[in-house]
Amino acid sequence: MSHSNNHVPAIVIGRLPLYLRALTQLASDGRHVTSSQELSEKLGFSSAQIRKDLSYFGEFGKQGTGYEIELLEQALKEILQVHHVWDMALVGAGDLGRALANYNGFEARGFRIACIFDSASSKVGTLINHWRVLPMDALRESVRARKIYLAIIAVPAIAAQQVADELVEGGVRAILNYAPTTLSVPPRVKVFHIDPVAGLQSMTYYL
Amino acid sequence: MSHSNNHVPAIVIGRLPLYLRALTQLASDGRHVTSSQELSEKLGFSSAQIRKDLSYFGEFGKQGTGYEIELLEQALKEILQVHHVWDMALVGAGDLGRALANYNGFEARGFRIACIFDSASSKVGTLINHWRVLPMDALRESVRARKIYLAIIAVPAIAAQQVADELVEGGVRAILNYAPTTLSVPPRVKVFHIDPVAGLQSMTYYL
DNA sequence: CCATGTGAATACATTCACAGCA
DNA sequence: TGCTGTGAATGTATTCACATGG
Structure with a gap:
């Protein structure tokens, strides 16, 4: 009831x-x-x-x-609030970031990449599947201005915490974290962590 | 004690x-x-x-x-049995498969891609980061001959169950599944499932 | 002291089993 | 009949709190 x-x-x-x-x-x-x-x-x-x-x-x-x-x-x-589509910021334009940008399974399930950021000047300005890669120092203001509440972190572990901090400052409320490290964020911010190696390791225990 | x-x-x-x-x-x-x-x-x-x-x-x-x-x-x-390195078969040479093949975070944590398979004849024979892509119909015998017990599925959902079946027939005991579908395998086989969209959806519930 | 290791207590999650209704 | 929805019972997991020993 x-x-x-x-x-x-x-x-x-x-x-x-x-x-x-x-x-x-x-x-x-x-x-x-x-x-x-x-x-x-x-x-x-x-x-x-x-x-x-x-x-x-x-x-x-x-x-x-x-x-x-x-x-x-x-x-x-x-x-689950996925009857409408959520915009996401993707941070990291390495192999993983590009694979995520090219993945066409998001939209049907409620998500859309709205912008891509990278810190390497060699990548900034290049095109990835119709998005132009933006510089990291535009991150905070971009997500704030565009009212983006979701982000994907696809950067090396060493850079992940700083990216998370900037996302949080920009108003992001949920982070899908591909970096193999634990992020510390305020309690209002949700983090979902994907670590394929951790998954593999918990299976080899049983072999 | x-x-x-x-x-x-x-x-x-x-x-x-x-x-x-x-x-x-x-x-x-x-x-x-x-x-x-x-x-x-x-x-x-x-x-x-x-x-x-x-x-x-x-x-x-x-x-x-x-x-x-x-x-x-x-x-x-x-x-966790990761004091030695495990060989893995990677199935699927799309964007995700290539990102995984280029990921250099496996070895330090106990895993190594040993071979890559794809069903598309346009991909078979091409090189991905020093591996030559093998045809799907070599899958079962290859993993059996090389005593590979771990595999990564990085193919579309529609193809995932059949790939899983062949892996199991080849003697694979643990599968890291990136396809957004539930696999049915014998109880001795472990499956760890990675679905980024499911992770996102469980976060948007709270927003 | 200080931080581990662990029974006991609590909190949480799953399953059982059946009343209730199409 | 067949399958849902749900309290009650069971089973698991987490936390508490403290004896133990460096």
Whole structure:
């Protein structure tokens, strides 16, 4: 009943994008209805967990039937606030930055790179997939002026903290960090860290 | 006392690489001793959690002093089995695959790309940072012959499951999956999934 | 002293199991 | 009937708080 204000555990929020991804995939297969059971098999979470996670936000299913895919997809997009597209600043125009700039999977899922920054004067001014690379000293004011609240850090570890500081000063509220180092930011700023090597290392433990 | 056989929670294993990363960083700053308190501040986990995590594997600290960095670093490398370097197969020679092939942060942390595969005949035979791209139909036998147990999937979502199947048939035991789709593999095979968009979506929830 | 290592206590997350409704 | 939504029960993880020993 009293949904949406009861404080939802962060671990639940972390699963919602996976539910959303699976639903979009089902929809693109032409499917219209699914069940917690089917999602369970596709995703590897228990059906009870999926039902309980969704119950934090409302009642989206029909007893005896399941979930209308399009409806649940839309509901999750609104919960996650990805029913509109977010502009992002990309910092770092190395190999990784270029791969991210060329990745065409962002838009359909709610994100768009709006500008690219790099500190190397050899890269500033060059074109990457229609963006002209901007100098780092324009970072703070650019993101502030353009009201950009999301950023991707794709610079070497050594430079990451300073970039994060400038992003925060520019008003950025969430950072996707590819640098293999922990960032220290004010509590209002969210950081999601991607470290492929850490992932590999936690798998080799089991081998 | 009876360490190392008591079943360690996966969530603990997932934090060890972060402890290791922080220790390596401290060591490269010329430091020799640290404490759970200092690591706590650097990493954002509680000091009690760090101590408890480490206690699953042994007693590495000195009361009143803390941890000898070099020693703990070495211990964690052995626990995670990254005291030697693992060969990996990289599947997918698109922008992401090339970025991974050019990434020079693998070796120092226990990994090395040994071969690269792609299905596009336009890419097969080309050179990427000294590797010659091999055709997909050589995948299964190559990884088997070279005893490669780790692979990175960097292909479009649509192709990912089939690639995973062939890797598994070739004897691969752990997969780092960059394709935005859930893979189904036998229980003995570990999968670590990286989906930057899912990370972004779980942050926009809070904005 | 000071910081570890660890049982005990607490907090959190998942699963169970079933009432309720299409 | 079949599947959701959800309290209650169980299972995990984190934190507390302190005895221990350098």
